[in-house]
Amino acid sequence: GAGVSQSPSNKVTEKGKDVELRCDPISGHTALYWYRQSLGQGLEFLIYFQGNSAPDKSGLPSDRFSAERTGGSVSTLTIQRTQQEDSAVYLCASSSQLTSGRGEQFFGPGTRLTVL
């Protein structure tokens, strides 16, 4: 498919375990974003990649959260020692260069994380 894909779609884990969430952006999109959305809430920005580098990590809520992007494509968001407050839907989005396109973000279906 041509859209943003995320895996897994659902993840249930026990408190204290580590989890990895994956995002495959639209081919050719250089920018990639991670957001978190708690039930009934807005989007909380986590981190933004331009290529493989992350110029803005300001939204990561704690040092338990980290993200990487390799080959300018796939990104992985890792949460270590998960806590119950980490339960949320994690959304990934990608966009083309703002300077050369409309810059709109295209969102993946999200990963619903539940920490028991």
Added chain:
Amino acid sequence: ELKVEQNPLFLSMQEGKNYTIYCNYSTTSDRLYWYRQDPGKSLESLFVLLSNGAVKQEGRLMASLDTKARLSTLHITAAVHDLSATYFCAVSWGKFQFGAGTQVVVTP
């Protein structure tokens, strides 16, 4: 810090009537986006407004942008049940900032 404020945050609409959602932002930007989110779903792009005075329309929805006033509006004409969703505006100035969202419920 860029702030994006939407109002109202909740809007109960009667079918057939017209309504407007407002999106104010705090710094200069010439790109504004509107998204729709259905319950349990991801965000779907509705409109991209790229310049002052831009107006886009799709069906019963019309979005406009006034960069001087730092204001965008999403106008809903003759609301129907299918428009029930949460609507987000977002502004970009190198990164994206989303508003808190407006939850729209359309009732008969």
